[in-house]
Amino acid sequence: MMVQLDDLDREILRLLKEDARLTISEIAERLKRPESTIHFRIKKLQERNIIDKYTIILGEKLRPQTLAMVYIQAETPIIEEFLERYIQYLMKTLSMLPNVLAVARSGKDGVVAILGGENSEHIERFVNETIRVLPTLKRVEVFPIDSFAKGDGLAGFLVGV
Amino acid sequence: MMVQLDDLDREILRLLKEDARLTISEIAERLKRPESTIHFRIKKLQERNIIDKYTIILGEKLRPQTLAMVYIQAETPIIEEFLERYIQYLMKTLSMLPNVLAVARSGKDGVVAILGGENSEHIERFVNETIRVLPTLKRVEVFPIDSFAKGDGLAGFLVGV
Numbered sequence: 001m002m003v004q005l006d007d008l009d010r011e012i013l014r015l016l017k018e019d020a021r022l023t024i025s026e027i028a029e030r031l032k033r034p035e036s037t038i039h040f041r042i043k044k045l046q047e048r049n050i051i052d053k054y055t056i057i058l059g060e061k062l063r064p065q066t067l068a069m070v071y072i073q074a075e076t077p078i079i080e081e082f083l084e085r086y087i088q089y090l091m092k093t094l095s096m097l098p099n100v101l102a103v104a105r106s107g108k109d110g111v112v113a114i115l116g117g118e119n120s121e122h123i124e125r126f127v128n129e130t131i132r133v134l135p136t137l138k139r140v141e142v143f144p145i146d147s148f149a150k151g152d153g154l155a156g157f158l159v160g161v
Numbered sequence: 162m163m164v165q166l167d168d169l170d171r172e173i174l175r176l177l178k179e180d181a182r183l184t185i186s187e188i189a190e191r192l193k194r195p196e197s198t199i200h201f202r203i204k205k206l207q208e209r210n211i212i213d214k215y216t217i218i219l220g221e222k223l224r225p226q227t228l229a230m231v232y233i234q235a236e237t238p239i240i241e242e243f244l245e246r247y248i249q250y251l252m253k254t255l256s257m258l259p260n261v262l263a264v265a266r267s268g269k270d271g272v273v274a275i276l277g278g279e280n281s282e283h284i285e286r287f288v289n290e291t292i293r294v295l296p297t298l299k300r301v302e303v304f305p306i307d308s309f310a311k312g313d314g315l316a317g318f319l320v321g322v
Binding site for chain 1: 164171174175179180181182210211212214217219221223228232252255261262263264266267271304305306307309310311312315317318319322
């Protein structure tokens with residue numbers, strides 16, 4: 001986080017995070033600054049890639065009802081090179097599934113993923129039928145994700161259409 | 162997911178997910194439909210809360226360098242009511258910390274959180290000094306989140322300013 005941002009930059013970013021449709025004149029009015037200043041600051045924030053993207057968050061109706069985090073650990077094979085290939089294969093396969101919202105490498109021999117489903121039985125079935133059946137896994141553990149205390153909207157950001 | 166969306170709705174949502182600054186006339190041109198149609202569809206998608214929010218994703222410079230998932234499980238106390246209070250307290254406390262990007266309930270006795278830090282030692286230190294010291298925990302397990310195969314941008318969505 002070696003980035004120079006002043007209070008005005010932060011205030012602009014906070015407003016845009018809340019509602020990216022705000023116009024420059026609306027932001028200028030709220031922050032009691034000239035429109036030219038706001039225009040210049042936003043331009044700079046975009047150029048510096050502090051603002052990476054403008055996007056939409058999908059509402060409840062499109063989000064899976066239930067989420068879970070899964071940790072998958074592979075057995076270390078005798079030929080270590082195979083581990084790398086296997087993890088890559090695993091991540092690629094999971095990424096293609098629409099109910100797998102996020103997939104990341106977790107250390108040398110693991111993968112973490114966020115799963116979505118209609119209910120916890122649906123997720124459990126998916127884990128049993130799609131993940132646990134894979135060969136050479138050492139550990140598969142599912143952690144339910146219930147109500148959010150922080151980060152709500154995560155599923156609305158991740159879910160595809 | 163009991164929501165009626167046709168192909169045009171989905172195409173509009175995909176374009177807006179990619180770039181929420183697209184104007185109605187730009188979307189109309191790309192999808193070869195009249196502007197009035199696009200205008201009407203977006204209005205409906207907003208009214209139905211299919212589009213929940215327009216937001217910005219912050220770039221690399223503002224995102225933590227390293228992420229990890231942590232699962233925290235509490236001991237079940239003799240007086241069960243205390244468990245609920247303790248979990249609520251734990252979630253609230255974690256939510257207030259800026260390097261805790263997301264916090265959710267995980268089952269009756271657990272919490273999952275996404276942590277950010279400059280590097281894995283930083284995260285490990287945070288876990289040791291802030292979480293493992295808490296009383297009456299049964300289990301604390303950290304899963305590093307390395308490169309994303311799907312869901313990249315998650316930290317840019319979650320991170321505060």
